[in-house]
Amino acid sequence: MRHKEQVDVPDQPPAGDRRIEILDAAARAFMRQGFAATSLDRVSDEIGSTKGAIYYYYRSKSDLFFGVHRRGMELTEAAIRPPFEKHAGARDRLHAMAFAHTLLVMDQLPYLRVIAQGLELHLLERTNESERANLAEVAALREANENLYIRAIKEGVSSGELRPVDAKLIAKPVLGALNWTSRWYQPRPGETAAARKRLATSIADFVVAGLVKS
Amino acid sequence: MRHKEQVDVPDQPPAGDRRIEILDAAARAFMRQGFAATSLDRVSDEIGSTKGAIYYYYRSKSDLFFGVHRRGMELTEAAIRPPFEKHAGARDRLHAMAFAHTLLVMDQLPYLRVIAQGLELHLLERTNESERANLAEVAALREANENLYIRAIKEGVSSGELRPVDAKLIAKPVLGALNWTSRWYQPRPGETAAARKRLATSIADFVVAGLVKS
Known part of the structure; x- marks a missing residue:
């Protein structure tokens, strides 16, 4: 079932597009049904394909689940790093990060809702070595994103623009205010x-x- | 399996205590393993009992799951309503509510983490009539708690103490900042x-x- 090495073989669809199409469908399925109730058949049905197409990229449901989490974290970084890099003042920088982050939650709701649920819950009691490595990788990506907020807050405290808060602690309710959007937001028609x-x-x-x- | 009518029969343990002991164990199990992976055997094992003891109060796993959500919502109301009633000024009132709410998350982490995950996810695609009624009841309890924040914010906007925000909208990130605590908080030894x-x-x-x- 491990075909990753074959991704560059000719006559395959463009690898990135197909992989992302699978991840998109998986994110929607995990969002709606959770990890346990989601079947790979359901995911492949949604993209008018077979389970084989998924196994081409992901060797198991939990591997696919990690793929969704990884992409969710990467999308988050792609949203918040540019404003983090661009803005100098703490107020403008944090506003631009929070704005981009919230828009991302709305635009990519399935990924952001799945990553807000966390993955430890689904895997904690029955992980194998490869899953533990994946867990650690996703945790590191999450931490890197959180660190952008912590750094932005710390610098604002140092410059005197922000209240003298514990940046590491206050990043938690900041992220809660933003990520909670994935819990309540429902796009309205039109x-x-x-x-x-x-x-x-x-x-x-x-x-x-x-x-x-x- | 429906023995609720018998709760007051003599020779039974005090109904409230035993029921809450079951709910506490269920909240811990649902927190750690999620709905799908939790078995009633596991819950009854944890309280040194049999599945029969659970069926005495709850006729199914989903009924027990609703019981955990209901109690989580009731605990939340019990924490935030007294400061809501007591304090007059918007700043003091909201501070006292948010303080009590956050302390509750830490003190009753399993319940608050389970209710923050939501229950629609686990049941959405296969609910029966009784489950839909339970879903509606839990949603109403959640909304009633949220309404306490909305009212406190609205009154603070009216009095001029708060910024002129959309209370219904801003209650969402407020609750996110508070409820997110259930996502990251881990009690430390000592x-x-x-x-x-x-x-x-x-x-x-x-x-x-x-x-x-x-």
Whole structure:
């Protein structure tokens, strides 16, 4: 079932596109049914394919689950790193990060809802060595994203722009305010991009107001 | 399997205590393994009992799962309603609610982590009529708790103490900041009550600072 080595064989569809199509379908399935109730048949049905197409990239359901988590973490990094790099002041930087993060939750709801649920729950009591390595990798990606917030908060405290908070601790409710969006947000029919941006702005305003000196 | 009518029969243990002991064990099991992987055998093992003891109160695993959610919501209400009733000013009231809420998450981690995960995920695609009624009941309890925050925010906006936010919307990241505690918090060996209170104070400070006028 391990065909990863064959990804570059000719006559295959473009590897990235097909893999992401599978991950997208898997994210939707895991979001709706959870890990235990999701079958690979269901995922492959959704993309009009067979289980073989999934096994081409992922050797098991838990491997696919890790793929969804990994992509969710990578999408998060791709959203928050540019504003982290770009903005100098703590207020603008954190606002831009929180805004991009919240928009991402709405745009990529299945991934963000699945990663907000966490994966330890589903695997904790029956992991094998490869799963433990995957768990550690996903945890490291999550931590790296969190560290961008911690660094942004720390620098704002140092510069005096933010209240003298414990950056590592306060990053937790900051991330809670943002990630909780995955728990309650439901796209409305006909919802405009402008409406999503207003929502993301309100949440970013709240987070920044919670940190700045009054 | 429906013995609820017999709860008051003599020679039974005090109904409330035994029922709560079962719920406590179930909350721990659901927290650690999720709904799908939890067995009633495991729950009854944990309290040194048999499945029969569970069936005395709950007729199925999903009934027990609803019981855990219901108790989680009731514990939340018991924590946040007294400060909601007691305090007049928006800042003090919201701080006291957020403080009590965060302490509750730490003190009753299994319940709060299970309810933060939500239950729709586990049951959505295969509910029967009684489960749909239970879902609606738990949703109503959740909404009632959220409404206490919405009312406290609205009143603070009206009085001018808080920024002119959309209370219904901002209650979401407020609850996210608080409930996310269930996602990351791990009690440390030897952790003192004072340390928990400091943590709850920091999170409540953040939430209130995010709402008040600067």
